[in-house]
Structures are given as C-alpha cells and as structure tokens.
Amino acid sequence: MNAAKHPVDIHVGKRVRQRRWMLGVTQQQLAERVGIKFQQIQKYETGMNRISASRLWDIAGVLDVPVSFFFEGLDGPEAAAPDVEGDILADREALQLVRSYYAIPENQRRQLFELARVLSAA
Numbered sequence: 001m002n003a004a005k006h007p008v009d010i011h012v013g014k015r016v017r018q019r020r021w022m023l024g025v026t027q028q029q030l031a032e033r034v035g036i037k038f039q040q041i042q043k044y045e046t047g048m049n050r051i052s053a054s055r056l057w058d059i060a061g062v063l064d065v066p067v068s069f070f071f072e073g074l075d076g077p078e079a080a081a082p083d084v085e086g087d088i089l090a091d092r093e094a095l096q097l098v099r100s101y102y103a104i105p106e107n108q109r110r111q112l113f114e115l116a117r118v119l120s121a122a
Contacts, residue, residue: 008074010047015070017045019063021095033062
C-alpha cells in the first residue's frame, strides 16, 4: 500500500534536510549518529516515511535544535500545504550560500550583508 505523503511530513523532512545542510552533515553522518541507516534519513527528508516522536527527538539532539524547529512555518492545518515557491532553503545553492555566509567572521559578514542590501535595492 503506497499512501500519499502528508504535507506535515514533507515539511518536517525539509527542515531536517535544511538543518543538516546548514551544519554540513551528510545523510550518512546523521544516520550513524542517530543509529539508523542513511536510506531512512533519505525517506524522512522526502516525507516518504514519517518520523516518530522519539526519532525526531534524537535527530533534534544531533542537529542541535529544539524539536519545535522542525515545525516552524506551520501555523495550522491551512498552512500544511507545501510552499515550494517560498521555500528558498530547499535550493541547494541557497543553502551553500547561507552556510558559507555564516563561516565568514562576524565583522566581515556584517559588511557583506550591508553590501548585499545596497546591491539588492539598486
């Protein structure tokens, strides 16, 4: 039986993937730290498989975020529909840019931010 993916499972999976990418952690590394196979992480990240509460707790611990992090952006049933256009961090290039941005020393990062603001307003 192949059940349809639930929008909340898709959202939570995307948030797992986003956080993992932000930290530069591979699916294999996350799986090892949680004690499962990396294929299971793949299924979680696509929303193919639901993440149990205890597994989500473990993943949150490894990724150093509260469990609530995975539900941010969901305000209620009407917000459970996937927002592909608004999900900028679903783009691999955007995630790499954010990760690189936070690797820059803070004073230089602020200067880069100001430059980006000025250029985007032009």
